[in-house]
Amino acid sequence: MRPVIRTIALFFGLLTGSTALQAENIPPLVNLDNQVQSLKKTVLEINRDLLILDETARSPEKNRVVVFLGMDRIPRFDLASVELKMDGKIVSTRTYTAEETAALQRGAIHRLHFGVLNPGEHRLEAVFAGATPDDDQYRRKASLALTKEARAMRVMLNIFDPLQNESPEITVKEMP
Numbered sequence: 001m002r003p004v005i006r007t008i009a010l011f012f013g014l015l016t017g018s019t020a021l022q023a024e025n026i027p028p029l030v031n032l033d034n035q036v037q038s039l040k041k042t043v044l045e046i047n048r049d050l051l052i053l054d055e056t057a058r059s060p061e062k063n064r065v066v067v068f069l070g071m072d073r074i075p076r077f078d079l080a081s082v083e084l085k086m087d088g089k090i091v092s093t094r095t096y097t098a099e100e101t102a103a104l105q106r107g108a109i110h111r112l113h114f115g116v117l118n119p120g121e122h123r124l125e126a127v128f129a130g131a132t133p134d135d136d137q138y139r140r141k142a143s144l145a146l147t148k149e150a151r152a153m154r155v156m157l158n159i160f161d162p163l164q165n166e167s168p169e170i171t172v173k174e175m176p
Contacts, residue, residue, distance in 0.1 A: 044107055051111050064152040065117040067092070067124070068175075071104035072160040077138075077168050078131045079104065079159065084113050085125040091115060104159075112157065122146045124172060126157050132166045144172040 051068075067084060079101040084092040092113040096104070104110065125143040132138050146153070154175040161168045 040106075048109055051109065054111075061152045062150040063116045063118060065113070065115055065148065065155070066111060066153070067113040067126075067155045067157060069094075069104070069110045069112045069157045069159070070107075071101070071158065073105045074159070074161045074166070074168050076133050076166050077161070080129045080131065082112060082129075082157070083127045084157075085127075086113075086115075086117065087122050088125075117148050117153070119148050119150050122148055124155060126170055126172055128159060128168075128170055130168070132168075134166070138168075140168065140170050142170040142172045144174070146174065 065086075069082060071079065078098065079096045081093065081095045083090060083094075094110070094112060100110070123143060123145055125141065127139060127141045129137070129139045142157075144155070146155075156173050156175050158171045158173070159168050160171065
């Protein structure tokens with residue numbers, strides 16, 4: 001409650017021109033910025049934990065498959081969409097906004113697909129599209145042969161730029 005009172009007092013001090021009140025009650029902006037960045041990081045960590053808890057509650061663990069999307073910081077790449085196929089059948093298609101792409105580049109994880117998959121051999125294929133400074137129709141594809149056992153399976157798609165030349169690639173890995 002104290003920060004609210006301090007903020008109100010600061011506001012009225014600014015309106016009345018009270019510089020003594022300003023100097024006494026304004027926390028350093030650098031400290032405030034550090035607190036905001038720390039809070040953002042905590043929110044992203046909580047979001048990841050909530051995604052994992054949500055997947056646990058939705059379906060029987062032995063048949064569950066969840067596919068997540070992450071992205072490294074690629075400054076001049078605009079992610080447009082991701083299409084996910086399981087055994088040749090489209091199971092998820094997602095179009096991304098500039099804000100969502102920025103969140104992914106800051107470390108956010110998006111749950112692209114949550115479903116049921118019977119034990120056995122399967123093939124997962126992911127295609128992403130976006131724009132680079134040299135190519136506004138940039139597309140890449142990756143696939144992974146999966147052996148689904150009678151346990152939950154988590155797969156991570158990661159978009160990254162291995163050569164840092166604005167030519168992103170995608171990896172598909174099963175998470176432990």
